[in-house]
Amino acid sequence: MKPRSALLLGSLSAALVAFALTSPRVVAADKVDPVADAKAFRNFFFQKFPDVKHEDFVNGPYSMNADMKRQWQEKEEFPPYEFALDAGKEMFATPFKNGKTYADCFPNGGIGIRQNYPYFDEKEGKVVTLELALNRCREANGEAPYSYVKDEMASLTAYMAFTSRGKPMDIRIPDDPRALAAFENGKRYFYTRRGQLNFSCASCHVQSPGERIRAEILAPALGILNAMPIYRSEWSGMGTTSRRFVTCNSQTRAVPLEPQADEYRDVEYFLSYVANGLPISGPGARP
Amino acid sequence: MKLSLPLAMLLALSFAPAARAANEADYKAAYAAAEAASKEAAGMRNQWTVTISALAAARKAADGGDFDRAVAASKEAEALAKASIVQANSEKEAWKAMEIR
Numbered sequence: 001m002k003p004r005s006a007l008l009l010g011s012l013s014a015a016l017v018a019f020a021l022t023s024p025r026v027v028a029a030d031k032v033d034p035v036a037d038a039k040a041f042r043n044f045f046f047q048k049f050p051d052v053k054h055e056d057f058v059n060g061p062y063s064m065n066a067d068m069k070r071q072w073q074e075k076e077e078f079p080p081y082e083f084a085l086d087a088g089k090e091m092f093a094t095p096f097k098n099g100k101t102y103a104d105c106f107p108n109g110g111i112g113i114r115q116n117y118p119y120f121d122e123k124e125g126k127v128v129t130l131e132l133a134l135n136r137c138r139e140a141n142g143e144a145p146y147s148y149v150k151d152e153m154a155s156l157t158a159y160m161a162f163t164s165r166g167k168p169m170d171i172r173i174p175d176d177p178r179a180l181a182a183f184e185n186g187k188r189y190f191y192t193r194r195g196q197l198n199f200s201c202a203s204c205h206v207q208s209p210g211e212r213i214r215a216e217i218l219a220p221a222l223g224i225l226n227a228m229p230i231y232r233s234e235w236s237g238m239g240t241t242s243r244r245f246v247t248c249n250s251q252t253r254a255v256p257l258e259p260q261a262d263e264y265r266d267v268e269y270f271l272s273y274v275a276n277g278l279p280i281s282g283p284g285a286r287p
Numbered sequence: 288m289k290l291s292l293p294l295a296m297l298l299a300l301s302f303a304p305a306a307r308a309a310n311e312a313d314y315k316a317a318y319a320a321a322e323a324a325s326k327e328a329a330g331m332r333n334q335w336t337v338t339i340s341a342l343a344a345a346r347k348a349a350d351g352g353d354f355d356r357a358v359a360a361s362k363e364a365e366a367l368a369k370a371s372i373v374q375a376n377s378e379k380e381a382w383k384a385m386e387i388r
Contacts, residue, residue, distance in 0.1 A: 037387075044387045191382040193374065196335045196367070202385050255334035263332070 032180040034173050034273055037187065041274040045222040049210070058226035058281040060219030064210035068217060072285065081158055081231040081283040084151070084238045088159030091152065096141040102156070105137035114157075114164035115280050118269050119172065120179040127182050127265040130157055131240055148259035149246060154229040154238035154283075161229065161282030169226055169280060171273040186270030189263045190221075195252030201267070216287060223275045225268060227284030234287065241268060309354040317361035318345055324368035333375035338367040 045057060052063050062069040092110065095101050103109035107116075117130035128136075134156055135145035146152040173179050193200045204213065205221035212218070216234075228241045239247075242259035245267070249256040257263055321342060328334045341364035349357035 040387050187386070188382055191385040192378045193382070193385075194333055194378070196337050196370075198374065200382065200385060206385070206387065250336065253336045255329075255336055255339065257332065 032184045034180070034183050037183075038274040038276060042222060044206070045209075045220050049220070055279050057220055058223035058275070058278050060224060060227060060284065060286060061210075061217040063220070065217050068287075075285060079231070079283075080233070080285050081229075081238060084155040084158045084229075084231065084283065085162055087151075088155035088157070088162075091156055092159050096138070096143050098141050100141050102134065102137055105133070105140065110160060111163045112167060114161045114282070115167045115170045116172075118265060118272060120174055120176065120182060120269070122174060122176055122179075125178045126262065127186075127269040129241065129260065129265055129268055130160065131242055132260050132265070148240060148242035150240075151238055154240045154243075157229045157240060158238065158283035161280055164280040165282070166279050168277045169223075169272055169275045171269065171276055173273060182266045182269055183273060185263065186266035186268070189267040190270055195249065195254030197252045199252040201248065219286075221271065221274075223278045223281075225271050226275055226278055227281045227286075229282060230284040230286045232286050238283070309358040311349070311354060314345070314349050314354045314357040314361065317358045317365070318342075318349070321345065321361045321365035321368060324365050324372065328368045328371040328375070331372065331375040333371050335367055335371045338364050338371065341367055 042054075045052075046054065049057075049064070056063040059069070059072070062072045092102050103111075107113055114130060117133065118127045120126075121128045131148055131153055134153065135148070138145055146156075173183055190201045193203070202221065204218050205224060209218050209220035225241060228244065229238055230244070231238050235243075242264065245264045246256040246259060321338075325334065325338050325342060328338065341360050345357045345360035345364060348354070348360055
């Protein structure tokens with residue numbers, strides 16, 4: 001009886017030691033660590049595409065294909081988003097009915113600040129994107145908000161992005177559990193499969209960048225938002241970040257969420273944070 | 288003896304009840320089930336566009352009095368909605384397998 005008890009006790013102790021050794025790893029793996037996530041994210045792309053200069057990832061499919069890059073560089077001499085830039089500049093400077101302008105709503109008069117959006121608003125406890133901040137500015141000044149997926153919003157953000165061109169993305173995650181939760185929620189949204197086609201954002205932009213999907217070459221996820229907003233030949237017009245998320249969802253046969261839904265704000269936060277240090281290249285042009 | 292099997296089959300077929308055409312009540316029951324599943328998927332923020340299309344097709348067929356087609360489209364919508372619910376539930380954990388670490 002005694003040896004039996006000793007054996008049982010020994011087994012139990014061994015099991016407890018094994019559990020004690022493994023459980024901290026489980027906890028560590030589930031801990032939200034944006035710095036480690038961003039490092040792993042960047043390294044994945046840097047290793048997958050060792051010949052692509054790091055700052056070139058923001059040019060999407062053009063960083064993946066030399067022929068397309070040459071065509072794009074020629075196109076950049078007369079860029080298709082130029083009309084939106086001009087319109088955005090004029091809209092930005094035009095006073096609201098109360099005499100104020102967009103410059104009154106933003107730090108540094110709204111010039112050269114694109115790289116700091118989206119940010120986590122600790123008062124609201126949520127992520128605030130540039131598109132959302134622009135509409136809040138309009139509403140605070142008695143103006144009707146713009147559609148998040150149409151030309152006016154794209155023109156305004158195109159102009160603001162242009163004033164930040166070349167500046168490194170600089171997204172902060174404050175020491176606030178809600179900010180960490182927003183980052184984690186954005187990450188979850190990015191990797192979650194949806195729609196009848198069972199695609200996640202990562203299915204195209206992590207697993208298959210540089211590959212063709214029908215006639216298009218898929219962009220890498222790293223730096224994908226640095227070029228927003230974009231002129232898309234497919235759309236024959238400009239598209240905002242909201243429009244991009246909505247159409248990506250539709251293409252997988254998922255019903256898109258409402259523009260600026262928490263999930264879209266959070267995935268923008270996640271994707272922008274992991275692209276910290278890469279230059280703003282917006283507005284961009286894509287096939 | 289050789290003739291008995293085909294004869295038996297013929298007899299069986301002749302006495303088999305003809306498939307009943309669907310009526311409005313069948314459609315309403317099928318549509319209600321599809322709509323309930325669709326609402327559940329929407330509540331999980333994982334609705335599929337094809338579910339919406341199948342529900343619309345069911346309503347259109349019913350409006351035209353084609354209840355067979357309306358029931359078939361409703362059943363398709365219900366199956367699609369249930370698949371999207373399965374997807375949403377499985378992705379609660381499965382997304383982690385895709386994550387870059």
